[in-house]
Structure formats: C-alpha cells, structure tokens
Amino acid sequence: MLEDYISRLGNVLDLDASLDLSDIHPTPLPRRRLRILEETPVRQGLLEVLELRQCDLLPLIARRNSSLGRVMKPSQKLVYELKFIVLMRQCVNRISTQELEPEVREQILNIWAIKQANLPAVLWNSLYNTDEMEANFSASEPPLDLPSEDISEKRLQQARFASVKLSLQHFQQLSSLAGQPHNWPLPDFIDDIEDDYLTLYSNRFGSRWQRSLVLATATLNQGAILIERRLKSRPFCFSGHRNQKAEILMNVFQKYYAGQLQPYLANIHQQGEVWLAAHEAILTPLQNTLPDAMREYRKDYLDRSNEKGQWQQYRQALRRHTAAWQDILGQCDMMPDGTR
Template identity: 45%
Template sequence: MQYSYRLLIILIATALLQGCDQRPAESMLERYSNRVANSLDSDTELDLNIPLQLPPYPRRRERIQPVTDLRQGLIEVLNLRHCQLINLIAERNSSLGKVMPPSRQVVYEIRLLFRLGRCQQTLKQPQAEADPQLIRQIEDIFQIKKASFEAALWNGIFTSEAMERNFSLSEPPLALTDDDGFSQSRQALLIFNQLAALNNATASFQPEWPEPDYLDQLEPHYQALSVLRFGSRWLRSLYLITYTLDHTARVIEQRLEQRPLCFNNRATPQALIVKNVFNKYYAGELQPYMARIDREGREWLQLNHSLLQNFNDIPAAMQRYQSLILDPDGPLWQNYTSARERHTKAWQQLLSQCNLMPGT
C-alpha cells in the first residue's frame, strides 16, 4: 500500500509541475526548433503531432511459451500430504489460482520447483521410508517442471501486463522534470534480471538451495512498471528528440547552402540572435533534457538487453523486437546518435563562420 501511495504521489507531482501545458516536452522541442528556423529566416516549422514510426511490442500470442501444467496429476501423486506442498498446490487449484496473473504464476513455478527438489532429497532419507515408486514419480515431475522452467520464467516476465505497458506506443513523452519514475523502473528491471538469472542457475540445481527471498516482494515492481510506464514514455521521448535534431539540422544545413551567416568570421546582428537562440533554447532547455534521456535510456536499454540474455529460447517476434529496439547498438539508438552528431556538426559549421563557437 505504501509503495502504491508513493507511485501516486509521483504521478500527481509530475502533473502539477507540468502545469496547464498538456504536452510540455513537445512544446519545448517545437519552441527550440522553430526559434532556430525564425532566427535563420526559414519558414520550416516543426510540428510534433506525429505518429511514432516504431515497431509495436509483439502481441501476447507471439510472446507466450508453452508450460507443462501438472496440477491435478501432482495432487494425485502426493496424496495431499508429502513435502509441505499441499498449500501451494491447493492455492494453484483454487478458483483464483486458475486465473493467476503472470506475476503470481512465476512465483508458483519457482516455489514448486524448489520444493520438489527438496522433496526428492527428503524422501530419499532412510528415515523417510518413502515408497520407491513415489520417489520416482516425484523425480519425473521435477524433471518435467525443470525442463519447462525457462518458459515459466519467460511468461512470468514477458507476458505480464506490466511489461506490455512498459513498451506501449500510446504514452506521452517523459516530463521535463526529474520526476519520471526511472529509479523505480530501474529497480524493477534489476529484480527481473535476478529472477531471469534463475534460468541458468537451475542447470546445476542443488536441493539444499533456499527459495529466493524476494518472491513476496515482486508485485510492487510489476506495479512500478505498469503505473509509471517509463519505457513507453522514454521511447516517445527519444523518438521525438531524434526527429527534432534531424529537422533542426536540416534547417541549418539549408541555410548554409544558401549563403553564409557571417563573412570573415565577423559576427553580424543576426548571428548574435542565432547564438542567443542556441544558448537559451538549446543549451538552456533541450540539452539538459536530452542528457537525461540519453543517460537513463542507455541504462534502461542495457537492463532490458541483459534481461533477454538470460534466455536461450526467445520467440521469433521478440528476437526481431530486441534487434530493432532493445539492442544498445540497434537501429533505435543508432538513429538517435546519428541525428545528434548531424545536429552538432550543423551548429559547429554555422557558429564557426561567425567565430561564435562556445569557448572561443
């Protein structure tokens, strides 16, 4: 409850800080680019009421992996009494258990695997006097669940509503303030990386291993991704920044092709106006926002990329999405860095004509 309250406070604070402007990031980007155009006598205006030309997150049926479900058979084998599995199994077979969200299903699968492993060890103790047939059945079930454990982990993370919302293309860009939910989303992805790392760990599973101690604290992290939707908002922010940088660079390049802004490195009154636009709207507004989107985005991409590296069997649709969006060296990030370099080069050429480069 306290975690949910904090998330609500963040969202309210962000809304209040944005004031009456319903699209503060877009307004800032348009203001910057259009001021540059005006100062260069260009009538090319930037309008960011545009659709995102990004691939959508794969549909759920393209992401889900089949998992062997042995609930009823397991009850028959254990006769509702062995290895302290009765409560876990009963919960899964309840009316609510049958419609568990992915976040709860993955907890069930993890606990079931760990408890089955310990069950094998317990039943093999001489004092247990267990039926050899029962031991073989438990071992068979353990191997079946172990074989589908990767799919269970995958579904628990990547078929969740929280993850879907984190990659939606319908959210607004991140706010101009620092209250953007990055730290909570980062923490959630760090926990998910721990969760996914169990996939490789179970290859050398030891029955004495304790269950992960964070299983009861997973839900708030799913909620953070679902409510804050940092990823969705970051994708729009980066796309709009990339579009703005390319558009503004083109405006500057067109002016450079027409006629010089200055001659003999002597600053003209118009050049001083252009430099003032650079200082006020680029250095003062866009650059700090862009630096934050860059810094947080690189870490967000790396966390998502690392998360996927824990899995050996990734659906084809997710492989394509990973290569286009989540690869730190993929097209999404490369388009941004190319636009940034083009924009920087255009400004350098323009200001160098007038001996107005920063530091000169």
C-alpha cells in the same frame, strides 16, 4: 519545447521549419499471441504423487487448484512456480536417501524435470507477457516531463525513476534463475513482487522514455537538416564576420538549445542507458527462449549496439546535430569553449 526550438532555428536561418511531432510514437511490443511461450503441463495423475508427505506440496497445490488459483495473474503464477520448484528440489533430495517404489520415484523425478525445463518459459511469460510490462512499451503514453528546477519536484522525478530501476533489478534477479544451477534460493523479495509489477504499471517510464527518444531523434535530425540546408545554399557568415543574424543565432543556441534541449537530452540519455541495460540484463538469460517476434523487437528497439536500432539512430542524430551547430558557429567564429 521541441517544436518551439525548431521554429526559432528555422526563423533565424530564413527557412520554413514546421515540425509536427503529434503523430510520432514508439513501437509497442509485438502482439501477445506472438510473444507467449507454451509450457509443458504436468498431468493431473502425476500431481497426485506430490500429495505424498515426502514433498510437502499439498498446501501449495491446493491453493493453485482453488477458484482463485485457477485465474492467477502472471505475477502470482510466477511466485507459485518458483515456490513449487524449491519444494520439489527439497523433495528430490530427500527421496535420494529414502526407499520408495520405483514408479513413485520415477514420477517425482519426471515432474522435477518438467518444472526445470519449463522455468525459462515461465519466467518469460510472467515478466514480459503481462499488462504491466505492456504498459511500459505502449505507444500512447506522453513523453517524459521536462527536467524541473523545483527541488522537491526534481526529487520526486528522481524517486519515481529509482523505483522503476529497483523493480527492473528484481526482474533481473528473477530472470537470472534461468541460467543458474538448480540450488538457487527464493529471492527475498518474492512475496512482495506485486509491488514491482504495480510500480511498472503505474509509472510507465519505459513507454514515456521511448516516446521522448523518438521525438528527440526527429527533432535533432530536423535541426541538422535546417542548418545543413542553409550552409549549402549560401554562407551564414562571411569570413568569420558576425552579423546581426549571427547574434540571434547565438541566442537560439544558448537559450533554446543549450538551455532547454540539452538538459532534456541529458535526462533521456542517462536514464535511457540505465533502462536499456536493465532490459538487456533481464533478456540475456532468456535469449535462447525468446520467440522470433521478440528477437526482432529486441534487436531493433532494445539493443544499444545495433547500428540500425532505435538507440543508435538517436545517437547518430545527436552527432549530426552537434556537427551542424559546430559548422555554422565556426563559420561565424562563435564556437563556445568546450564545444568540440
């Protein structure tokens, strides 16, 4: 659709307008080794203290030390760490009113301090250093589908996006724990968090949206360049006179730009605003934790306000493209109502 639009625009402007979008891809996340954050381990000797009845952590620790527990996926490790922290908090509250040997009390408080300090890194590693999140920033996924006119298919597309939005909202709630007081409860969805990871992995909306965004940006810039080049070389219409070419140009505008490209851009824009805002909400509580490589990536590809970032480049291309159409249609006295 994008290449066909540029081809038709070039034809009516009498300009060579080849546009090959096959090698335009979004930029994936930095390599995982550049994103991973170290977590301070709790020494095994300290964990032995937690087998005391005061902490009720023995079943949880036993699962963690099992053969399956040693190869936990990031999502499962996140659940373990959050449940551990909640039980540790209860333990610390209980021992405040109990008589314990000073050494035991100090060890329990030491473990509690380590787990609290680790939480931002645990959240970061479990949310963004996963196969599921990497799939949403892959460079190899196809762009988003064209908006469907079939009602059932349209509803299916909307339902898929709604499921992604909900999963990212759950990630937002988890991320927010990094900046909250330490009396937070476990999220009510925590035992079903695997469903959210599965949604992101199977849907891969983020990767497809970013691919659509870079393709749309290239198309908009190319369309603007063609119109600007033609107007710079010679007028398309003289003194508002509509010639035969002007009627063909209007057909390209109405059928291929307004009829096909604009609905696709509207979809990219609306869903992109939601997707970027969700990642902004996830990352903000972790901003002091982010590794350097991710800080740069966030600025370039996820920050909606960065004038040199990917989103603003798209917005600039859209404004340039709109202005070019206004110039050429205005020259031919064919400006549709509400264009400006």
